[in-house]
Amino acid sequence: MKLTQFWHNGQPSLGLWTDRGILDVAAEATRKGCTVPDTMAAALPLGIDALNRLLTPLLEDAQCFTSAPLAPVVSQTSRILCIGLNYRQHAKECNLPLPPAPVLFNKFSNALAAHGDVISLPSEYKEYDYEAELVAVIGTPARNVEPAQALDYVFGYTCGNDLSTRDLQFARGGQWLLSKTFDGFAPIGPCLVTGDSLDPEHLDISSTVNGEVRQHSNTWDMIFPLREIISDLSRHFTLQPGDLIFTGTPQGVMQGYPADQKRWLKPGDQVDISIQGIGTLSNSFC
Numbered sequence: 376m377k378l379t380q381f382w383h384n385g386q387p388s389l390g391l392w393t394d395r396g397i398l399d400v401a402a403e404a405t406r407k408g409c410t411v412p413d414t415m416a417a418a419l420p421l422g423i424d425a426l427n428r429l430l431t432p433l434l435e436d437a438q439c440f441t442s443a444p445l446a447p448v449v450s451q452t453s454r455i456l457c458i459g460l461n462y463r464q465h466a467k468e469c470n471l472p473l474p475p476a477p478v479l480f481n482k483f484s485n486a487l488a489a490h491g492d493v494i495s496l497p498s499e500y501k502e503y504d505y506e507a508e509l510v511a512v513i514g515t516p517a518r519n520v521e522p523a524q525a526l527d528y529v530f531g532y533t534c535g536n537d538l539s540t541r542d543l544q545f546a547r548g549g550q551w552l553l554s555k556t557f558d559g560f561a562p563i564g565p566c567l568v569t570g571d572s573l574d575p576e577h578l579d580i581s582s583t584v585n586g587e588v589r590q591h592s593n594t595w596d597m598i599f600p601l602r603e604i605i606s607d608l609s610r611h612f613t614l615q616p617g618d619l620i621f622t623g624t625p626q627g628v629m630q631g632y633p634a635d636q637k638r639w640l641k642p643g644d645q646v647d648i649s650i651q652g653i654g655t656l657s658n659s660f661c
Contacts, residue, residue, distance in 0.1 A: 376391070376427060376572070377566040378390065378418065379392050379445060379565060380446040380447065380489075381443040381444065381446055382445075383399075383401075387414055388413055389411075389412060391430060392565070396441075397443075398439060398440055399439040399440065399441045400412075400413060400430065403438070406438065406439055407432070409432070409433075411429050411430060412426070412429070415449050415451070416450070416451040416617060419530055419616045422515070422530075423531075423569045426569075445490045445491055445564060445565060447564065448565075448566060448567040449512055449533075449563065452487075452618060452619055453617070455481055455486065455487070455618075456608065456618060456619065456620045456621070457481060457537060457555070457620075458479060458599065458604055458622055458623045459474075459479075459551065460478055460598075461597050461622060461623025462592065462597055462598065462623055462625040463596050463597075463598055465624060465627075473598055476607065477604050477608070479608070480551040480552055480555070481552060481556075482560065486555070486556045486561035487563065488560075488561065488562035488563075488658065489564050489565075490564030490565035490656050491657060492658055493658070493660065494558075494562065494659070495559065496640065496660050497557065500543055501542060501639060502540065502542040503538065503540055503541075504539045504639065505536055505648075506538070507535075507580050507581060507650075508534075508537050508621045509532060509535070509650055510533045510622070511622060512617070512618070513528055514528065514616055515528045515530075516528075516614065518609050518612075519609055520605060521606060522606045525602040525606045526575070526601065528605060531567040531570050532567065532568050533566065533568070533653060534563065534648045535561065535648070535656070536561070536648050536658065537555060537560075537561065537624060538640075539554055539555050539560075539628075541630050541639075562656060563619070565655065565657075568652060568653050573652045575594060575622075576601065576602075577594060578651040578652060579591075579593050579649075579651040580593065580649070580651070581648075581649050583647045584644055585644055585645055589627045589628070590627030591627065596625060597622065597623060598623075604622060642661045643660065643661075644659065644660050645658070646659075646660075
């Protein structure tokens with residue numbers, strides 16, 4: 376099942392991503408006289424199986440589709456957790472040793488943006504970079520989880536772009552958080568694919584800038600696969616429904632290019648992040 380959110384009267388509303396377009400879940404449920412969750416925050420605690428039972432009947436003879444702008448697929452979250460340097464070839468292009476354990480940093484909810492949003496690049500800095508990432512959405516509280524069971528705690532997956540300001544990231548003693556949590560610097564979408572539909576450890580992942588392929592890899596190149604990331608995080612604190620985990624980026628980011636070949640993001644550019652089985656997250660910049 377593919378879920379999304381769109382803007383309705385200034386608030387995020389749950390949608391079903393279908394071949395015919397985005398189904399307005401609340402409107403279709405009203406038409407059919409049934410009760411369903413109307414936001415992603417309300418859907419997550421129900422679990423995948425229960426949500427399938429509630430939402431699948433809405434697809435029969437569906438009529439209530441919407442063309443409203445998309446909202447972030449998860450909009451009510453207290454934590455955006457990010458794993459740095461988590462692909463072998465990315466570490467190689469940066470001339471860095473493989474980390475002995477997952478490297479964690481975070482973003483704040485102000486960084487969330489949706490598929491199709493135009494994201495501002497403040498003129499104070501110049502070295503803006505893209506990072507294609509698989510994003511996992513936690514669905515069940517997880518504490519002291521073993522790797523073998525870790526994926527059972529994932530509600531679903533989406534595409535993410537861990538936008539970065541490199542000339543700030545490596546200045547002032549190293550500013551990972553500050554350089555990566557500008558407004559709109561964590562776009563996610565276009566949809567959330569439920570965890571029963573994908574194997575997160577074997578997915579093609581790529582990015583293009585203005586149609587030019589910059590990254591192309593597969594999640595099997597992760598140093599720490601998602602099951603190990605979840606297990607490690609859960610040994611330190613309880614993961615909660617709605618937590619987002621950006622799982623790292625493969626090789627091909629501009630930071631890894633030779634100095635004379637760097638082409639940082641600029642106003643007017645468009646970045647497309649594509650992940651097998653999910654779709655393509657597209658954003659432009661101003």
